[in-house]
Amino acid sequence: METRIAKYLADEMGKAEREQFEAELLSDEQLSNELQKCAASWEVSSVYTNDSFDSDAAWNKIAPELTIERQLKPEKTNFSFLKIAASIVIVAAAGFFLAKNGGFTIGSDNEPLLVETANQVEEVTLPDGSVVRLNANSSISYDESFGESNRNVTLMGGANFDVQRNENLPFVISTVNSEVEVLGTSFEVRAYENESVEVNVTSGKVGFKSTKAKGEPAVLEAGEKAVLSADGTQMQKGKLKNNNFSAWWTKQLEFENVSLADIAKDLQKTYWVEIEVAESIAKCEATLYVNDQTIDGALDILQATFPAITITKDKENHIKLDGIVCND
Structure with missing residues (x-):
């Protein structure tokens, strides 16, 4: 198992071997969790600065980080490796879980988990059960403590959110010049670079404020919308005309x-x-x-x-x- 994981992360598998390994990922929870831990421990800079890759050396480097006993079922982590999307898992071999045309990365302890799209829409279930539909050319990121000490995400682009209610842990979305805070509701945020930020609420209440100007957050209820200017200085609130x-x-x-x-x-x-x-x-x-x-x-x-x-x-x-x- 160890050698196969190292070869998979290094993209040294042949087509048939890779397809077989990825099929096993979808049915073997222990294998997927161990692969996840390996990926999180891998130092990308040291791996990709060499023209050639030694899978045995790579395994020796990451093996000490593993805590799973072979005969035991691994403990579940804060997020499900397969729950994010099986289609994203298939892309992983193209380059340490980072696809140029859409995918996600599992960073080190100090780096957030990133989900990004190119020309497609992706649906992602976050660790707290909230569901995010990510628009094309967009990205969302959050750290390992999401769902435990915070529910903070950073959004670039557009996304629809169906947030699980948690009275004790608000769900906070940060964009370039704004912040959206909710306890549990359904709403949509559009925050592409150099464009105005738009929030549309379909259920519940949402607090929406500029991080570039002083003032209390605008409270949006179901059926309401607000648009913040690209420079973060002006906000307009109104009613939704349609969906x-x-x-x-x-x-x-x-x-x-x-x-x-x-x-x-x-x-x-x-x-x-x-x-x-x-x-x-x-x-x-x-x-x-x-x-x-x-x-x-x-x-x-x-x-x-x-x-x-x-x-x-x-x-x-x-x-x-x-x-x-x-x-x-």
């Missing part, structure tokens, strides 16, 4: 007498495309509903609803909407 803010994971959009300009904005956030709307039709209004569609399917519905417009894809992820000026 389109969550369409990036629900794939459900509803528009009732909404301008094409605003429809385009929601389609951009949902499908990660750029939509250019001609000024002549930007204020034209349409009513349509999109349910579990790709961007092409959503555009087909828009075209059928509004035949007067012309939809053109001139390059990857760039769409143009044009047409004749609509009637008042």
Whole structure:
């Protein structure tokens, strides 16, 4: 077992051997826990500065860190290695649990656990049972004491949170210039770099404040939203008009007498495309509903609803909407 773990972490396994090992990870809890401890003990800098890797030497380096007796069932750790997502485990061999196009890392004692995405949405269950749906091009991190002495996470990008209630341990989300605090609720945070921070609450209460300006947190209840400017100095609070803010994971959009300009904005956030709307039709209004569609399917519905417009894809992820000026 020891040699196989070392070879797996070093990516020295052949394809067939790696697939067999990963299949065992999904069914053997002791193996997955031991692999987790090995990964946490591995000093990345010393391993990857060499052109070649000696799996025996690597094992000798990490073996003293293991506490599991071979004949005993290992004690469960604060988070489940397999619970994060089996698909992420499969990516692990590509480079010490760090995938360039999405994955997670298990750092040293002083480094947080990181979950990050590229072009996909990931669902993660945290150690306290809270569920996070992580939007594309986003990351969330937390340390080993999460769920015990704190429930603090750091978010870059967008995420939907379904937080387990704990009166004694608030759930705190930190972004570049804001902080969100809850006891237990469902809400969504959008905090991409150099953009305004948006919080939408679907149940419970949320405290939302700027870390760049003085003042008491804004208290948001179910059905309310708040937007903090990119520089963290101004906040606007309002009511939710619909649930389109969550369409990036629900794939459900509803528009009732909404301008094409605003429809385009929601389609951009949902499908990660750029939509250019001609000024002549930007204020034209349409009513349509999109349910579990790709961007092409959503555009087909828009075209059928509004035949007067012309939809053109001139390059990857760039769409143009044009047409004749609509009637008042």
